[in-house]
Amino acid sequence: MFHLPAMTWTLTAVLLAGGSYYLWQALRSGLVTDRVNNTLHALMNTLMAAMLWNLAPATLLAQIGLLAGAALWFIIQAVARPEYKLLCAGTQGRIKCAYHALTMAGAALMIALMTHPASPATGQTAMTMPMPAGHHAMTSAPHSQGMATGTAAAAPVLGLTPGVLLTLLFGAAALIFLILLLRNRATTTNHHPGSRRRSTRTEHALEALSATIMALMFATTA
Known part of the structure; x- marks a missing residue:
């Protein structure tokens, strides 16, 4: 995926540590x-690390299905009724579960994009379409080629590809988690942080690193 072995090894080490x-x-x-949520996060990190090295290609469909199921699980938690206390509770918890659903779905999409790279522009296909014979072909061919060229030129402007959109999305998420991490550190400068606060800082740091890696990996598919 990355041309620099040092980057691949670094990202692999970070993913496996997380x-x-x-x-x-x-x-x-x-x-x-x-237990289930943390296990799914550990599994996602492992699959992303394996993706960097193109390991276990025969199990790609199983990986996509597993990550899609994990995304659905987090969506269920995010929209669960308030009386289910074991699931995501409160606005912050629901937003957290919704983001985790996005990361699982993003990892599944990344595997799919790695397996089926983007096809050429539709404009090229349109230019190879058979044309009618006679004067109609002579007059419609330039028109079709012009439409195809215009479509191909306008496509990057009118809409973002999934790779670009998710690169921007996870890049913004990494920045948000970094801000939360720095704010959390600032609020504990003059206090003795407990285990819960240390755990929160660790989670923010891991989320920031994970979002950064997701943005980098999606940038290679853009």
Whole structure:
């Protein structure tokens, strides 16, 4: 995916470190939902690391299905009724679950994009269409070619490709998590942070790193 081996190794190390942290959190958590959520995050990090090296290509459909199921699980948590206390509670919790659903869906889409690269512009296909014989062909060919050229030229302007859109989206998410991390550190400068606050800072740091990696990986598909 990346031409620089040093970048690939660095991103792999970060993803596996994050996956190990989530797995550790899953093992020490007392709530079933927390165990499932952290396990899914550990699995996503592992699959993204494998994606960097194009490992296990025979299981790509299974990976996509698993990540899509994980996205659905987080969506269910995000829209669950308030009386289900074990699922996402409060506005902040629902936003968090919605973002996690986005990351799972984004990872699934990334695998799909890696498997099926974007096809050539539709304008090229239109130019190869058979034309009627006679005077109609002579007059319509330039018109068709002009339309095809105009379509191909206007496509990047009228809409963003999924790769570009998700690169911008996860880049913005990385910036937001970085701001939250710095704000959290500033509020604890004159206090002795507890384990919960340290865990929050760690989660913000991992989310910022994960979003940055997602943005970089989607940038290669743009």
